[in-house]
Amino acid sequence: MPVVIEQFESEALKGNPLNDPHIRKIPVYLPPSYRRDPDRRYPVVFMLHGFTGNSTMWLNVNSFYQPTVPERFERLVSEKQSGEMILVFVDGFCGLGGSQYVNSEATGFYEDYVIKELVPFIDGKFPTLGTADKRAVAGKSSGGFGAVYLALRHPDVFSAFASHAGDMYFEYCYKLDFPKAINGLYRYQQTPDPVGAFLSDFTLAEQKGKYLDTLNILAMAACYSPRAGGGFDLPFELKTGEIRPEVWQKWLEFDPVLMLDKSEYLDALKSLKGRYLDAGSRDEFSLHLGARIFTSKAASLGVKVHHEEFDDGHMNINYRYDRSLAYIWQTISG
Structure with missing residues (x-):
């Protein structure tokens, strides 16, 4: 499982109000064919962790020896449910537990860090296809919010999102x-x-x-x-x-459900190739209801969102990346 960890220095995070580090560890999963086929280029998925998480947690094996997300993805590829893609594990942690991947004068400019710095850095250093139609963003909980938020604000950067129990319907x-x-x-x-x-x-x-x-x-x-x-x-x-x-x-104003009331974000949603939401039907933070509401509202506005609900809660649902990564591959590989 080829994973390299980049030490990425961010100008956007330098001097942030919480004095959090501006040099971040960014694990990058590289496909098995990466070394033997140097001319090949790949779609890329930016992976966003949840509240209190960090970028290296994706590489940790839990107490019951469940596979890591990179291991899960390699199995998807071996089973022909997905083709090869590069996965980039973004570090969005801040001293209060999480940044939501937004720009804030209280935490730092995390949206700029991802969009203006990290995406170009990855395209410059690794063999990505380098266009929005071959680039997606995915995450769970706060990372699921970040995936939807960044995709709606930057359809010129991402053409698909996948959100597992993402924060939405703030009420x-x-x-x-x-x-x-x-x-x-x-x-x-x-x-x-x-x-x-x-x-x-x-x-x-x-x-x-x-x-x-x-x-x-x-x-x-x-x-x-x-x-x-x-x-x-x-x-x-x-x-x-x-x-x-x-x-x-x-x-x-940050609620993805209410963002659809603005034409710029609705147009962005319509322009995306892939729109994936899921949540457990027993989510302790009612995020299954947020996913239902977002999906229903989008449908009423003429946009189809791929929506799934499953019998589980909010925690320990990394197995759902089996579904979303396969969906992303089908969406951005064509």
């Missing part, structure tokens, strides 16, 4: 967790900076799991409602829990 997938975040911040309300005090405790905590519900909402606020010059606004009043409509509206 369900985020808003219902606001009370958890408010409760998580409650003990810090008497401090001058409740969010800063929480983040300080999180940084020092040995057991971070109990903080993740709150951290997730703070990270999303940093991505969706950053302040000019740094920092971010919460979409609710910390003391009362009341929704702040002007801040919540900023979040909704």
Whole structure:
């Protein structure tokens, strides 16, 4: 399984507000024929990890010896369910847990890092076919959101997306967790900076799991409602829990379901060769409902989305890449 790990230096991430590294590890899976056929060129898929993930997690074997995503893909190729493609595993981690692959003055310019830097770098260093019609983006959860978001904003870069339980229909997938975040911040309300005090405790905590519900909402606020010059606004009043409509509206501008209300994004969706959504029917974050709503809305606007639902929850669903990578190959190989 030929995988090389590039040390990629990003100008877009240099000097980011969280002081996260601007040099990132980018694993690149190369097909078996790569070395023996130097003149051959390949389609490429940019793979986006989820919240709290990183680029090397794709290479980890779990406790039950389930195959890694590169191993799964090699099996797909050997079984003739897919042809050979290059897979690029993007590092979108930030100090708050994840960047959503968007540009933000609170986290950094991750959209620019992917679109303006990483895509040209990969085309320049590896034997890709080098055109949008042979390039796709895929991911799960926050990475699934990133896949849809980047494809809608950059149909000149990607011609297909695959989203597994991607964040969408924010009324369900985020808003219902606001009370958890408010409760998580409650003990810090008497401090001058409740969010800063929480983040300080999180940084020092040995057991971070109990903080993740709150951290997730703070990270999303940093991505969706950053302040000019740094920092971010919460979409609710910390003391009362009341929704702040002007801040919540900023979040909704990123919701893939609502992005379809804008002609530029609807036109982008129509122009794509491949549109794949799936989610487990027991997704704990209601992302199966978001996928249903996006698919139904797209259909009402004259666009067919390939949509699947399966009997599972949100976690440990890497086996679904068997479906999406085969779909992507069928979509962009012709």
